[in-house]
Amino acid sequence: MEEKNLPIFEIGPCESGYQLGFLIGQRFTKQIRSRLATDLIFQNQLLPFAQTKQSQTLLKSLSDANREKFPSYWDELVGTAEGSGVAVLDLMLLNFRKEILPFVPKTAVNLDADAEDCSDVLVVSDSMAVAAHNEDANIALLGHTYLIRATLPNGPSFTAYTYAGELPSCAFGFNNHGMAFTLNSVPPSEDEIVAGGIGRNFISRALLEATNMDDALTRIRSSAASVGHSYNLIDIKARRILNVETASRNRFSVWEVQETPFFHANMYLHLQIQEVQDENSLSRQKRAALLPKQTKADFLSLLGDTDDENYPIYMKGPTLYTLCTALLDLDDQTLSIIEGNPKEQQVTHVFAMSPRIHAD
Template identity: 70%
Template sequence: MDRDGEKVEMFQVGPCQDVYQFGFLIGKRFSKLIKTRLATDLILHNQLLPFANNTLQSQSFLQTLFDNNQRKFPRYWDELLGTAAGSAVPLLHILLINFRKEILPFIPKEGAKSSSADTLDDCSDVLVVGESMAIAAHNEDANVALVGHTYLIKGILPDGMFFVGYTYAGELPSCAFGFNSHGLAFTLDSVPPAEDEIVAGGIGRNFISRDILEATCIEDAISRIRSSEISVGHCYNLIETSTRRILNVETASRKRDSVFEVGEPPFFHANMYLHLQINQVHDENSISRQKRAAALPKKTKEDFLSLLGDADDRKYPIYMTGPLLHTLCTAVFDLDEQTLSIIKGNPKKGDVSHVFSIKRCHGDHPNAI
């Protein structure tokens, strides 16, 4: 949701002569939004930038991280170079916000100026594939710095394939949710591996989710996830309209993953590992949301929206309104209707800002319904 409750802007880009131009056009179009996001991002200013400019050791750490990701995904790296140039902001700032989740675990805790700014994001998903409905509903929760600093990218590739991704200003599409013309969609949930489960210099989650936007099917998406030596764990909810399937994929460093196929019983996922056996940080926020979701009805789409709009627990609500975490929007993927609906404000109110067809297409460009 925009800061003033306005509709999130969509920008269509492509086909382009190269990925640098693709990123450049996005950066140019949203230059003001990217600059204001960077100017107000406390995590960037209090932690990431001081770390980047601190010691030769931290600079060596960052160079290894950057080199490994550029080597693995040269196209998406060039896309980021274009975004930085197009928005006229320092490349280092763009890189730091895109790799924030891979960098923050390695910043000495005593060196952080503001522990209150540590909270990055928390998302909630409720998923079901039953006889009467197949739904993936997702709250996109993020740090206050992201309020009013998001946009939708409709990217058309040279081969005619397209994707739509909900995008944080200055970052690759999409670290939130999206879909493509193959009828493949996803939502993402952060998970908290313990420090001994995190590997320095691994592949960034933003690069992996950008790669999934170009996956041709759900198996290809899993293959793309597994092909990367991820640094920090993540959770992917993969959605395929043509086969009416939803897979919950939890990942960790050293190429570990667990795949759970969603079925008739509604499946709620917050920000803890549920089926991949791994040492993880105790997250009271996530545990509280998990318990609250278990107690709420989950029989209809309306129940799902009511659940994601629940704020009865004032300390750890499912629907977040600050001061640090905000629910930016709610995304509802209906596999039977083959639509993505984006809801602004509390999803209980059903204020839909965008509706997209997510049918598998053959060369047609995406259009909002």
């Protein structure tokens, strides 16, 4: 299977966002073009919608707002498109898919087409401080992911699991300031979504440069997001994990993870928001509550659970697929990536997350 050989691209120091994006696009041209050709959500929903008159105001407001808020990341997106020889519009549609799809006319075919699910189990106790994360996505993403290890001007660097054609990272990553994160989608109802705001991919790209927990929270709070999201923020030096749930109109709620293990699927747990009822997420939440959560092995076994045939925590298709599992250990200061069922603990990559001494 392609994903057993998850490519890693080490890059930098880069002089600009455009150069970073261009080199990524150049290196992963094959994966980006393949994704655009095979991603049915892109082909059947996003691209046709982008050709309609009613899409133009939305696309312009998204591009204007995000270019103004994050000019370097916008240049990165443009560079990725030009480096891979694809249209900038195509990568806009991929990066803003969560901000666009609520406004695509609904049909019986596309109602659930962009279901996207991740599961996290988190704890900070005397004996361990761990974040374990299943990266779940549409099966079309198989073979269309890679790891970016980038050094930016003036020394900052990050490692990010990246979807082909998207900004690093809509999944998980860490930097040399000792900050890391994993992400969970949440499904706010349509009247909770604000057209033309800041995209989730741009906010998580900004988190890759956060210097500490306060900085990460500020980066989230200062972005007027279109669509809600759940962020698991990890400060290695402070040995802290926060779950931050957000929604449009600058609403957010912060939950400090402590000795009671905290499981988060794809539903709001502490921010009061009208949301789409998701049976998949509810089932995973209920199942996780029943399983042991005392050790790292327990966490991995939980994330590998397939007891519920309809809505397993570990997914193998036909629509949703667990691309990999990430285990972030704050005490060992390592990020391990497991491909295959995590309960088998077949680690394929281990990265040191040790913060540099003068990070702040």
